[in-house]
Amino acid sequence: MQPEAGTPAPRRPVRLTTVGAAFAANKGAASMLQAVIDKASGHLGPCEIDVLSAYPREDRAWASRAGVRMVPWPPVSMVLGYPLALLAFLARRAGLPARPFCRMRALRALHDADVVVDVSGISFADGRGFVTLVYNLLITSTSLLLGRPTVKASQALGSFRTRLNRLAARAVLPHLAAVCARGGGTERNLADLGLDNVTPAADLAFLLDLPESARQRAAAVAGAAIGDDDLTVAVMPSQVVASYCARLGVDYPDLMAKTVDALVERRQARVLLFPHAWRPSTQPSRMNDRPLCAAVYERVTARDRVTLIDADLSPHDLRALISLADLAVTSRFHGMVSALCTGTPPVVVGWSHKYREVLEPFGMDEQALSYEALSVDSLVAAIERTLAETDKMRARIAEALPAAQASSERSLERIAAALPPVPAGS
Incomplete structure (x- = not known):
């Protein structure tokens, strides 16, 4: 025809x-x-x-x-x-x-x-x-x-x-x-x-959708770690930052484990610990945070308050996991982006200008810490300051997010x- x-x-x-x-x-x-x-x-x-x-x-x-x-x-x-x-x-x-x-x-x-x-x-x-x-x-x-x-x-x-x-x-x-x-x-x-x-x-990941099916899968993965009254913290370490820290003689896995223990001791927090870069191998690499997360978990004292999630999750599912938290502590750039997209205040330990330049339009560039001056005390202090200003930070995110998208x-x-x-x- x-x-x-x-x-x-x-x-x-x-x-x-x-x-x-x-x-x-x-x-x-x-x-x-x-x-x-x-x-x-x-x-x-x-x-x-x-x-x-x-x-x-x-x-x-x-x-x-x-x-x-x-x-x-x-x-x-x-x-x-x-x-x-x-x-x-x-x-x-x-x-x-x-x-x-x-x-x-x-x-x-x-x-x-x-x-x-x-x-x-x-x-x-x-x-x-x-x-x-x-x-x-x-x-x-x-x-x-x-x-x-x-x-x-x-x-x-x-x-x-x-x-x-x-x-x-x-x-x-x-x-x-x-x-x-x-x-x-x-x-x-x-x-x-x-x-x-x-x-x-702005980063393309600001446009990533968050379907309801991903929220349901994230809730199932997190399970009993999410309580109605508990402070929930998402922690996403990075092997890239761990390598930079090692050059300075800083034991990054130990530092992250002590930070998690401090959150549990001070705030009775529940912690979701998971990799934002995952491969089947147990060998650490800049594209595989799985072994690093296991190393952090092994050094944590309060493991009854920490849920280690070791799974090859989709970007949608990872964003949904972050949305369950009240605070995100991350060294992965897109863990930070997902935190912003879900209104979750982030505390970021980074290695380049890329973190701060994205936080600046949100008026939150002070949330980016450099690995070069990192310690348990400085990281815990940044977390405590963020928790004290949670409502203010959520308001900043809500105001700036449409422009970023x-x-x-x-x-x-x-x-x-x-x-x-x-x-x-x-």
Whole structure:
């Protein structure tokens, strides 16, 4: 049956490919990824989404539940595929087809995308090591070599004081369709590079929904740990911060355990202790807080008041768990974001500017403590001050949250603006 004359042919779905985040391991990255999946169609229309994952085995089931395609892209594939991307770039420059050089599924997903979205939480930051810098380059520049418009969704970037990091950032960032700066600190860092493609945008995880089903699952997981009259505290340690503390001779697991004991002794608190980055392995890594949480729990004296939750939870379920608490003590950035989204006052122990720049618009930058000056006394004092000002802090969060959520939409607006015209019916 032919359409009537003058009836526009249907447009095919937008092909969107994400890089820099997976469902597994770091659940902060998963929160941003899930927000893109949930909200993209509202800005772009119908979408087909490919998620390039460094954890294909763990992500296969998550992607199926989310209704997207998971495409394996572990680090070895990134490295091996880069020469092919360079050949594809040279072919494009010579006016030849580039796709024949895309011999890997991940390269084809990038080449065929209408737009590529980098949802890394932080990139091109000084002091993170050569391997991480190479990873940042591969993640962002491969799609550029293939000629695809690429947007860095809201994330922290910089500083750019070290020569190698500055050169790498200058080589890549000016060529992106947009660089979305997550806060004032990142904006100042990017201004130092003289870029003209920067858009301020709050973290994408501010747009993550909290379905009732997640609340029910969280209540079931927390179980008897939640009492009507008890102070409930969510505690989310970070192996990243633990590693930074170890360099200074600070025993972070012991410090967190003593802080938990102080909460129980002073406030008769009930504590939910859980990882915001989870992998099946029992080996600690920057993408796995599971062993760290176990180590903290083993050192706690008042274990009858502490519930250790060791499970691979979704971003929705983690946010729902945080919503059950009266206070969140976290070293994970997106644990902090979920606390803000649920009106839960956070106390944050961080390692970079990324925490404070997000807290500033809420008038709560004093809630960000640096690992460099961390002690049990300083952390407990910050917690006591927060508990004394809980109502005031909740009011600040409620007042500032709508603006943060509106700002978060700008990443999606920049993604939509980067789309090339799609021929009707193609």
